[in-house]
Amino acid sequence: MTFPDITPDLKAAMPDLRGRLLANQSLAELTWFRVGGPAQVLFTPMDEDDLAYFLAHLPEQLPLYVVGVGSNLIVRDGGMPGVVIRLSPRGFGETGTQDDIVSAGAAALDKRVAETAAAANLAGLEFFFGIPGTIGGALRMNAGANGSETRDVLLGATGVSRDGKKHTFTNADMKFVYRNSGVDPSIIFTSARFRGAPAAPEAIRARMNEVQTHRETAQPIREKTGGSTFKNPPGNSAWKLIDAAGCRGLRLGGAQVSEMHCNFLINTGAATGHDIETLGETVRARVMEISGIELHWEIKRIGIPR
Structure with missing residues (x-):
């Protein structure tokens, strides 16, 4: 089109x-x-x-x-x-530290923020090392991994509203919940400040290595994928529900449910956006049929069908 x-x-x-x-x-x-x-x-x-x-x-x-x-x-x-x-x-990717504060632009990779904190011997941000996104997305989605979330370390953020006005937000202003923020969706985040805790550099690096090893052994990070597809329902794991519904390895067109981690969808080479989204909806329907639990998308979907 x-x-x-x-x-x-x-x-x-x-x-x-x-x-x-x-x-x-x-x-x-x-x-x-x-x-x-x-x-x-x-x-x-x-x-x-x-x-x-x-x-x-x-x-x-x-x-x-x-x-x-x-x-x-x-x-x-x-x-x-x-x-x-x-x-x-x-324009928006700079990172830096001052005392125990880590600053980052919204386009800074989460992984880079973890590395910036580690270089300053600041702990608490190692979980960002395993999140394949930017700080802007982390603020919007309260991104988390390995038992920690953005809300655990955020001091404040800045953003611009649809009318062009600049705003500042405290941690409380963000109204964080699981994998979401309560800030007006029209706000475009531009930067953030996090607080780390001084720690021994070898302990920080060991934790980052654990995070990286987990990603490499448990997730299909070398495939054309989009990270975790569905949010974990309260008291449950999305991948376990998907596996129990018999969807591991399920294919539709050029899209496939990962064999390694079945809460990941993969473009095997020739998938369309329709293939991937339809496969996701098929998984949701099968999980509902088998378990009675509704999975909610964690991946964002935008645009119009062809």
């Missing part, structure tokens, strides 16, 4: 814009699944001020979505109407 090119109108309305606007830009290459149609407009802001300027001048009727590294995202084959914003590592 090709959308009408609205970039000339946007540029005319925003003469001082410094970031890059691209029309009908493929999103498949920006996601780990490598599927999906184009964004009507893909905008990459230069910095927080540029982002705020863009949002302040963006017509309200245009749909808006933000992507990071696309590690937990299915883009449907018809693409994404409106504007997709991608925060670049150059």
Whole structure:
């Protein structure tokens, strides 16, 4: 699908814009699944001020979505109407430390934040080493792994609202719950501050090695996948329910439930966004039929069907 090119109108309305606007830009290459149609407009802001300027001048009727590294995202084959914003590592990827505080831009990889903390001999952020996303996604989803979550270490965050205004959030303001935040979904997070605890460097590195070993031995990290597909139901594990429903290795078109970890879906090479999403819905239906438990998507799905 090709959308009408609205970039000339946007540029005319925003003469001082410094970031890059691209029309009908493929999103498949920006996601780990490598599927999906184009964004009507893909905008990459230069910095927080540029982002705020863009949002302040963006017509309200245009749909808006933000992507990071696309590690937990299915883009449907018809693409994404409106504007997709991608925060670049150059403008939003810096990390640093001061005393026991770790700062990070929203485009910083979770893994890099863990490494930054470790280099300063600060413990508590090792779990980020095993999360294949960015800090912006971690803030939105209260990302967690290996028994820890973002809310356990966050001091505060900054973001920009749809009207271009800048906001700050405390940990309490984030209204964290399991794999979600209660902050207005239209807020685009731009940075965060975390608190670590001084510790022996060898203990921190040992913990990071444990996290990495777990990922490599238990998850299909070298496949075209999207991370954990479904949230764990209260008191249960999604993968156990999927396995009990006989879905391990299940295929649909070019999509497959991972044999290694059946809460992961895989693009075996020629899957479409429709294949992957339909396989996920098939798994949900079978789990409901067998166990009576409804699985809820952890992976985000955006766009329109082809």
